Amino acid sequence: MEAGANSDDKMARFERLVLPHLDSAYNLARWMTRNPADAEDVAQEALLRAFRFFDGFRGENGRVWLLAIVRNTYLTWIRRQSPQQNATEFDEHLHTDLELSLTPESDVLRRATVEQVRSAIEALPAEYREVILMRELEQMSYKEIAAATESALGTVMSRLSRARGMLRQRIANERRTEVKQP
């Protein structure tokens, strides 16, 4: 009966500390895979993994812990999908010149539709997409993002800044194209 009581404890703790973050896990998986079916697969696999490794959870931040697992599950998934795509998606030097050509226009951004914002986020390379969505959609602190993405604080900051640059550029361009086409 001892074992039964322990496994009950494990489930109860998991329900309390990890399961409430299922929406966050799905949100991350959804933005990373960019489609609902794959997102469900990744989120589900991540949660099952999380349960399997739950004994190693030391009571730190449950969401950060879970999102780190979702992210790793996603990385395994994308490697299985196509190694080529993965290589380009994680190219650190892609789009470096974007910020130079920026004309900051807060008005343009303010008038952007949800769909324009969505497609701009989806177009971001994966490493930028994950930090900006953790920051803006999950409201995570720099420290939490660094822990979840297993990167240095400085990396998080520079990726955030680059991600915002790319988003501004893309949204502004779309709005301008829209204006030109009557």
Next chain:
Amino acid sequence: MTSHAQSNLLHAYVDDELDLMRSMELEDHLTECADCAQQLASFRALKAAMAAPELRYTASNDLRTRLIQQLQKAERPPVREQKMRSLPWWNWAAAAVCLLIAVGGLLLYSGNRHDQTLARELVADHVRSLMATHLTDVLTSDQHTVKPWFTGKLDFSPRVRDLSADGFELVGGRLDYLDGHSAAAIVYQRRKHVINLFTWPEKSGDESPHATAQLGFNLIEWTQDGMYYCAISDLNQQELGEFVELVRR
């Protein structure tokens, strides 16, 4: 300040990650640098655009249900997976004894824990009833068929009501073993939502309905005329409440 450091500082500033002293320095700088002020306005506008609730995806009920099933499978060996009838009686006796000891132990441990365990057991049972083909043992919308069917199999006679006129269709009944005793599960349906109404004799006095939620399912339990009841469904709290009121009438 190099322009790169400046940009990172601006980001940290909009994200509330800058300490007080540096925030004040930056605010001073912003009053005299139109470029930076404009950048800041853009970051804020972008932040506002990304705050649209439509951009945050949430897990579907399907995913939640599937996950709970799999977690429960991973957690404990599937005792109820096989058909009741195909098991020799001593397996059931042994299982019953184990369950009684477990439940007894939990009761001693704490009353509240017992409630939680029971709620989880009820949710698990509800979820299992939704999967595969074990929703009902007797499939009929006729209350006069469901009730006698139970009578031969239980040492109590559950109240079975036809609520189809009120939009809750009677689907059938099922025998269950929960919390250390036999239980009747009466199955209803509203639209696509299945409602399991669990019931068994309970010696304690009447208790008015008490609503809880567990893993995305709504539960309402009460005790009435010597019987314990728990209605559980993924139906919203309000409609499940209406259902309970009809059952209690």
